[in-house]
Amino acid sequence: MTALDTVPTLLHDDTDWWRQASVYQIYPRSFADGNGDGIGDLRGIISRVPYLQNLGIDAVWLSPFYPSALADGGYDVDDYRDVDPKIGTLEEFDEMVAALHGVGIRLIVDVVPNHSSDRHEWFVEALAASKGSNARERYIFRDGTGENGELPPADWTSIFGGPAWTRVPDGQWYLHSFATEQPDFNWKHPEVRKDFLHTLRFWSDRGVDGFRIDVAHGLAKDLGEALPSKAELSAMPKDGTHPLWDRDEVHEIYAEWRSVFNEYTPARTAVAEAWVETPERRAKYASPTGLGQAFNFDLMDADFSAAQFRDIVSDNLAQSAVTGSSTTWVFSNHDGIRHATRYGLPPRAGRPGKQGADWVLAGGPEDGIDRALGLRRARAATLFELALPGSAYLYQGEELGLHEVAEIPDDQRQDPAFWRTTADDRGHDGLGRDGCRVPLPWTRSGSSFGFGTGTAHLPQPAWFADFSVEAEDGAEGSTLELYRKALRLRTELQSAExxxxxxxxxxxxxxxxxxxxxxxxxxxxxxxxxxxxxxxxxxxxxxxxxxxxxxxxxxxxxxxxxxxxxx
Structure with missing residues (x-):
């Protein structure tokens, strides 16, 4: 019997559950540690299903749990159809799905299709194969430039800093839009397309209700013979014709995926992480013939401002009306500074870049931040969000009012965005993304505040004690009790979109x-x-x-x- 066999009839019948769902993101390595090794795992999640039920969410979005060397927090996938042994087993995955479904909570899992890890069997095969081989054609390999091919095919920079091309022993170079350990797939290769259809069916057959698609705008690429320079690439419009990002033919891929989703009852859902230039471009990912829904991250970039919030809400509701989809709302996730901290910092006031850079330049994590005001605004913003039509995505720990953990020693940081960029140009949030990925505090005391029985894989600050589940559970006025009450009311009150x-x-x-x-x-x-x-x-x-x-x-x-x- 699979987890799918245990799905309550109500979950089978509600085909539109995703449209106004409250979805709780679990970063599995930092949620709950069931075996005391300092790393969160499926056994830990299973133990916390009553907590999730009591919180009042509709679904869990599970960030990558696949075998991985953790070059990028699990987004470097070794095997798309297995569980990392440090996190659990397929049998425990089935048990987790059954436990969630048993209390009426659906499951969305992360799929990472733009790139694999460099330990994936296909990439290992590609390195052992010759130039021009089928194994290499599954990825993007090119000869170098310079007299002897000693220079990369182009001067492109990866998202995480540093060159976007890495040379292999026989002299060729491979493209990695992110970390060196994350080689990009060639989505023109039929075996790549076929294998991901297999992956979607594999998890859907195990009872997964939907998929969050990482870097959904990056799959389709058309590099041509002569590669543009970095400057030329940056100047190219992202209107469906850019060589790397948001190409129109990516939607041919998602049309195939939609056919797979519709094989199931109810149809599997999907939401795109698509960083695109215009609402019209984003709407293509939310098409009912494609993924069906796309994240808007606009509120994550906004100041705590009535004018900005109104414009964002009005624009996104208009977009969703055009596509027939529902919009998404999100204030915090695994890639950004927690909104309790963002709202305690000086406003961005339309300036480009990430707010965290200002935080660092101000002289340190505690300079220029009003923690109490930030939390007060975050609570108000979340209650605003939960009243909106559409789906609300919540990130683990925000229901406790957690702030960003900034003071992590350099030698304990894990995020490649921290290590691969310079001190003056640290991308993302200025300190990397580890600060929002610190393991949750469940109790006031203990070696890891109840996260597990051992030491957590990222250091937890002493102030976590006062923000623990134990400290807030049943406490009048606590952020946890606010979320519980608001989510319960949201379910009762939610109606037309x-x-x-x-x-x-x-x-x-x-x-x-x-x-x-x-x-x-x-x-x-x-x-x-x-x-x-x-x-x-x-x-x-x-x-x-x-x-x-x-x-x-x-x-x-x-x-x-x-x-x-x-x-």
Whole structure:
């Protein structure tokens, strides 16, 4: 019997479950350690299924759990149809799926199709094969330039810094858009396309409900004979014709995938991580004949600003209306600074680049950050998010109000984005991505705050004790209890995928919108309290203030949900 056989009838029947789902991202190596080796694992996740059920989520998105050397946190995959022995076994995977399905939680897994690891059997075969062989054609190999081929085919830079080409012993070079250990696949090769269809069926047959597609915009490439320079490449429009990114023919691949998804009942769902230039380009990934949904990361790049939030929400709801998909909302994930920290830093104010660079340049992790204000704003932002139509993606630990862990010694950092870029040009968030990947605190004490019985694979700060599940469980006003209440209410209140802005309440620092059924979300982005309209208080991200005449005011950096009186 597979995990699929244990799926409750309700989960089989609800074909549109993903449209307004609350999805909780688990970074498995940092969620819960079931065997005490310092690395999170499937046994740890299974032990925490009651916690996930009590939180009130609809689905789990599981970041890579495949065999990997961890050159990029598991996104360097050795085998797409197995579990890393450090994390568990296929039998434990089936047990985890059954446990989640048993409490009504679906499972989305990460698929990493742009590149494999350099330990994948195909790449090992390619290195042993000759130039021009079928084995090499599954990847992107080129002869070098220079008198003896000693220079790379082009001067391109990888996403993680450093050259995008690496030379192999016989003199050829291979392309890796990310780390050296992550060679890019050649998606023109029929064996690559066929093998990933096999992978999608393999996990779908084990009960997986959907897939998150890593670097979805990168699969299709057309390099031609003469490669452009880095400068020329950067100047090329990303309009479907760029040699590397967001090419139109990538959607031919996803049309094949959609055929596989539709073989199942309900059809498997997918969401694209696609960094593209325009809403129109992103809409192609959310097509019902393709992946069906695409991430928008716009709120991750926004300041805590009523004007910015309104523009982003309005634009993305308009986009989803065109595609027939639903939009996605996300404030934190495994690739960015946690939003409790972002909102405690000075605003970006439209400046390019990542906010974390300012954090470093300010003189250190604690300089220039207001931790209390950041958490207050994060709670308000999340309550705003959970009131929106569409699916909400939550990152493990945000329900505890965790801040970014900045003070990790260099010799304990694991992220290639930290090591492969210079101190003055550290990509992503200025300190790499380890700070949001530190193992969760479950208890106030212990060698790893209840993450496991041993030492965690990344150092946890002492302040984790006060942000642990044990400290917040049942504590009135805690961030954990706020998430639990809001997620429960969201399930009860969610209806048609639309909202109506309340123009009488909206202002420079205030956003208010009504959802079908007569409930209202109102957020005060400013510092001064504003009057609350009449209605039954359902939940608020911070206590509301009573006035002398019996009315109520909404403090600054606070969101409240109200049920309006029936007229």
């Amino acid at each position: 639309k909202l109506t802005w309340d123009e009488d309440l909206c202002g420079i620092d205030v956003l208010a919108f009504e959802r079908p059924g007569g409930w209202l979300s109102i957020t005060n982005f400013g510092a001064d309290a504003v009057a609350l309209p009449e209605g039954e208080m359902l939940v608020s991200s911070a206590p509301v203030e009573a006035t002398a005449d019996g009315h109520h005011q909404l403090p600054g950096a606070t969101t409240a949900w109200l049920r309006r009186p029936v007229s």
